[in-house]
Amino acid sequence: MPQPTIDSGDTAWLLVSAALVLLMTPGLAFFYGGLVRSKNVLSTIMHSFIIMGVASLVWVLWGYSLAFGPDKGGFIGDLSWFGMRLVGAEPNADYAATVPHQAYMLFQMMFAIITPALITGAFAERAKFSTFLVFTVLWMTLVYAPVAHWVWAKDGWLGTLGGLGAYDFAGGTVVHINSGVAALAAALLFGRRLGYGKEPMEPHNIPFVVLGAGLLWFGWFGFNAGSALAAGGAASNAFLQTNTAAAAGAVAWTLASWAVIGKPSVVGAASGAVAGLVAITPAAGFVGAWEATDGYLNILPAIVIGAVAGVLCFGATRLRSRLGFDDALDVWAVHGMGGTWGAIATGIFATAAVTSLAGFQGGVGGLIDGRPEQLLAQFAGVAATWGYSFTVTFLVLKALDLVMGLRVSEEEEVVGVDVAQHGERAYVLEEVGVAAAAYAVRPAPAAQPAPRPQLAQGESQAASTSP
Amino acid sequence: MPQPTIDSGDTAWLLVSAALVLLMTPGLAFFYGGLVRSKNVLSTIMHSFIIMGVASLVWVLWGYSLAFGPDKGGFIGDLSWFGMRLVGAEPNADYAATVPHQAYMLFQMMFAIITPALITGAFAERAKFSTFLVFTVLWMTLVYAPVAHWVWAKDGWLGTLGGLGAYDFAGGTVVHINSGVAALAAALLFGRRLGYGKEPMEPHNIPFVVLGAGLLWFGWFGFNAGSALAAGGAASNAFLQTNTAAAAGAVAWTLASWAVIGKPSVVGAASGAVAGLVAITPAAGFVGAWEATDGYLNILPAIVIGAVAGVLCFGATRLRSRLGFDDALDVWAVHGMGGTWGAIATGIFATAAVTSLAGFQGGVGGLIDGRPEQLLAQFAGVAATWGYSFTVTFLVLKALDLVMGLRVSEEEEVVGVDVAQHGERAYVLEEVGVAAAAYAVRPAPAAQPAPRPQLAQGESQAASTSP
Amino acid sequence: MPQPTIDSGDTAWLLVSAALVLLMTPGLAFFYGGLVRSKNVLSTIMHSFIIMGVASLVWVLWGYSLAFGPDKGGFIGDLSWFGMRLVGAEPNADYAATVPHQAYMLFQMMFAIITPALITGAFAERAKFSTFLVFTVLWMTLVYAPVAHWVWAKDGWLGTLGGLGAYDFAGGTVVHINSGVAALAAALLFGRRLGYGKEPMEPHNIPFVVLGAGLLWFGWFGFNAGSALAAGGAASNAFLQTNTAAAAGAVAWTLASWAVIGKPSVVGAASGAVAGLVAITPAAGFVGAWEATDGYLNILPAIVIGAVAGVLCFGATRLRSRLGFDDALDVWAVHGMGGTWGAIATGIFATAAVTSLAGFQGGVGGLIDGRPEQLLAQFAGVAATWGYSFTVTFLVLKALDLVMGLRVSEEEEVVGVDVAQHGERAYVLEEVGVAAAAYAVRPAPAAQPAPRPQLAQGESQAASTSP
């Protein structure tokens, strides 16, 4: 392990990466906000935005200490880092030897923010705001912190720092399976939206969906390439895998929707990019070389991981629609299933050459490197996360249902959660409908400069106010 | 002072930070643009956007020289750096010893852009565009450049590089009090919008408000952590304080609105995040450790600063509403009052340990470190900025009122500033109203791929064009 | 040439720059998407978004190898880097000695994404999606890869690494002239939109246009300052030139529209910023000092380049409108003409001092440095790109027209490409029109907390659902 001294380039990279991951949460707010109906867009955006507040506070108070603090039996950390005690400017060589400990903690914070925000897609358009806030605090404490500890903390029972050796480079298990499976539990307990399956629940603003997907793609470079914790070859490789899988996912879902439903869907392209990004997350630092480092197929694993994710998550969305449970924004289908595929794919495609570049465990590959046993570690990670996340999320929500109630009243749901829970409405746009068809267009005037256009000739629209 | 050589990590960090701060101005354009009525959204966005042009030019021509150039009596710089003369690739060790002088100048430029943009919230929905342009140039020259000089320039009378020693890490005084107080003067001189207090002036696009707040939060990492001017412990600490105060501010304003007006407001959450960010700005590099560096309450100052800012600025907004002056987007309440609280809080919570990390003045703390005298320096900074900014802004606007007129005509105000001043309207959306209720939804079809959906069966909507 | 070892600061900077340039494509999606009519916004956004997928895949498979791989006669690379073979973690000293080869390749990838995305503005609102996809793959292979090779690859016939010595710092020729001229060919072959010149084709969402321009401006720092390939003086200088030209362009187009058509246009300000950015792209690393490095006019070249671009591209837009060809979003006028001006301006304003800072060719200046012959190299670059791009684009599109057809049917064009080609519509906003005028506003209540507002007193809007 290198002598812990701060490297300014690595620190710059990690701080930028933390900022990029933070931006993913507003990105998610728009991705999700565009998918709901206009009467619920504020409530949906608010879920993500207020989590930036709540989860940040939980993290700096007790969350980081529970997740990464001194180990208790491989399962969880203790509270000795409560309130940022002992988290200072010096590097913590257990986690990142060339950056301040605070920078590592900040980078991790951003993951702890977006994970509960991902879950909110399951109960969009019907959740009670107060219950949602309590749920977020409980879930971070009881689900996120332990699972992060298992996988990433020193001596966590599942990960590579003294555990089973399950690979999760940037959060396929901790972030995506974890949130996707919690979303499944939430969708079952919240029940369907009023009118589900009968009334149309069409996305109200698809440009917002694409804006969100664009910001997510951008921020994901911090998520995955930042997870190299240093600015060098490992980060560059992770960046390359990330972008390639996103590209393959976007193209694959688009083509799949074209083949199956007859048109290449824009929401599908955005969703496919996210699916590809989800699936590459655990793998980004471990895959890259199919056969040899000079092979013509070096880039194939990332393409396969992304393309399969695009098709698989599209199929899972359709399956969810047919099973009839109302995971409103398909968190399970995209993050749960995409994350599961990514975890398994990491066990298949990891190669020793890339893995050692990432500095993890000195270079152990997966199935294609002749180590099928890595798949076992991956399955263990998947199974443990599915089981734990589903069970604890279910129990927490069940309890909250009894104590506070999960959903808004039917009346509030009809009116819309924005007005009902927040007293605000998203848009006050003036009527501009027919006007667009009521124009006469003229080409640009020729030589002489046009006279300054007036509001009107002779008379004005607003004469009433200037008597 | 270290030997001036360029460090690539520090340079990367400062350039990225400059880019992040630049992005805050489009972020502000959307934060403000969403808050106004739809007939004035373009004009509001244009205020911020064109300032990116105008202020950049002023800065590279004379602004930077006046603010940071060789000192004239502690009050202002001279013109020897006009047009980027002597501002080159070598570091200027007075300001930042490990990055090119141009990088430091660029980083400062972004602050000089956003500060006048902040003011525009005061006179939104009624300002004459030509007068606004002239005002911006004058204000940067007569108000921004001197105040920046006092606080941050070598030998400025107020700051830590040879002055009184008032702490302003990243612009609580120079940016926030300065713009907030200028906004107060502007609100008084522009007068109320037509119909103010009688007609509803509801935000027309709250998702835009949240988009803006998200971009501001993201960019603020550059603003505050970039102000460490190097990628290391001080930047990490400033980043942590910044995020924590933003979180606390968002949560606090949300809870305050819930308690006082009965619903947790989404606009409130966004505003609260900004309030927390404003207040932590002067403090970010100076606070961090409440008692000892290993204390369980290390993170408390940032939480207190942010939470108090959230509640205080919410209160100030209500106070402004009751006092009845029309600071349309509450620049005074959020930036003026939030900045003032931040300046004072810096005097309370600064600790020697963190301050020396930032390399400022070799480690002098504030009240909780047993140095109440630091509060005096802070009060001096607050008072000087309030007095100078209010007076000069008032005089400049008064003169412009006489020479050019401040406001559009009543007629133009009724029609909307977008059409009246810019000849454009923001949105041309087709009527889609009832259509949403006119749908029949079908679940995803089962096994066999659906037939390619056609525009219509048998007949098409647009038959008229293909005879 | 320095010994190739990885510098973490340079790597951090280049990876961040790559991420910034990636973000420009969603930015472009919104810049373009806001300019079209609402019935075509999704299709327009989709063009850019799906190119992020398609172009990424083309690039990692064969594009990068063709463009930068071992030279074939100065015209194109071979396929020895197919699928990322030999593109690994070690630096490639021919291109960038201090960063992993993959990081350089990734940075270049982002240019290869945005260039075909720029072209899509020419055929917006009428292109067949399937044909567009095939066109993108062919164009990247047959036009982009060769031109990039000529200019930037080792031994390319046109550039500074063993060629004619034409200066193109960050893509004025390769990206902007190339896409702008291809757009001209496309506009001629696609023909006019139905109703062009008779029906209004007003931008449907100008805030989106400004959002796009803001993201482009932000991302362009990566584009230009990243092209220094290291975090130091050259990057800082390029950053400064970039920002200054953007500012000058925004101000110039705004003033030009004010003078000529009577109002300062918001779309004009956004377009002007882009025009300035386009023009400074080839010059950013070569210009900076007008006379001497301590001159008062150091910043003048960037101002001149940006301001002339703003006026020139505004004029070109009007010229295009009068010539009557339907380059729908004026790609030729802004990128073709702006890029051409930038290439020439680079030959005029390049100075040896700045050029050697950039490490290119050890310091050779242009006209103002007494080397008019540099202008010849610039003209050669312009002429070659115009000729090649126009011819090959024209032939490719002509062939596609015969094989697949370029345009949607008239019927689909009337209905809108979103519904017709993608089966989706952008917005489902509830009717909120008159409601805005139907309000009674009350100032903030005084001391006592207001009672929790209810949906209604006595009776509720949605009573029907809770019998």
Add this chain to the structure above:
Amino acid sequence: MQKVEAIIRPEKLNDVKNALAAAGFVGLNVVNVTGRGVQKGVVHIGRGGETYEVDMLPKVKLEVVVRDEDAEKVVQLIAQAARTGHIGDGKIFLIPVADAMRVRTGERGEAAL
């Protein structure tokens, strides 16, 4: 002929449409209106605590032109499907129509419906 103008709750539109179609009345128009009646509105809250009180609520206006003899039937169909029994259910008006034309064919009178 009569024009039946029904102002109803937006959330009842689907039920009404279906009831009419089931009884053979397919042709109709819908337009968004904002109505004021006995019913009270929604309150929105501003940042500084201002309240925006809507005294008008979104409604939907349905227009069906029918033969005189069908008018009463259509009124009853609409009323049944739209009724909740709470304030705000809306109104139905009958307006005489002098003539009609189907644009496509030029047919006039009741044949045009």
Add this chain to the structure above:
Amino acid sequence: MQKVEAIIRPEKLNDVKNALAAAGFVGLNVVNVTGRGVQKGVVHIGRGGETYEVDMLPKVKLEVVVRDEDAEKVVQLIAQAARTGHIGDGKIFLIPVADAMRVRTGERGEAAL
């Protein structure tokens, strides 16, 4: 009964609404329309200098159904509140209504108003 249809300036809507309410006429509907008359429109400007000239302007259409004897009073109330004396003030039309129904209760005729 008569339906009073008034096409007025949008910025006058509040005044008219208040005047009607003060005189006891609470029930009404409003809908956004776009109207053409003597009044000229606004000019928008495109990037390439194209001008988009609106020959129609946003108006608001108010509909109030009243008893025959109240019709003239309502017309006068609206006209007074909506008048500016400039071109573009709008028009008021009176349209006979054959019958009315309150959906909630099934009341008919004038009792339904």
Add this chain to the structure above:
Amino acid sequence: MQKVEAIIRPEKLNDVKNALAAAGFVGLNVVNVTGRGVQKGVVHIGRGGETYEVDMLPKVKLEVVVRDEDAEKVVQLIAQAARTGHIGDGKIFLIPVADAMRVRTGERGEAAL
């Protein structure tokens, strides 16, 4: 007087407007409506493959109040300009108007048109 209410295809609005203006009928109102008739709607597709089938389509409703003797002429002008011969061309209705007022001047009856 008669109110001519024409429900037409949105893309035909400009032609109709121009035809009316050419014949001297400048004053009119337009409102967006959503109509159901014989014509079938557009299908949108959800992420999970749900289809949203619109059974109503956007139409435009034109209202022109004219003197009784001009009514037929206006009906013919509109029908000619709006006709495509395909299903979905729309309908025109004639509704009696009892009186009119020009708000600006207070003129009544046909003088107000």
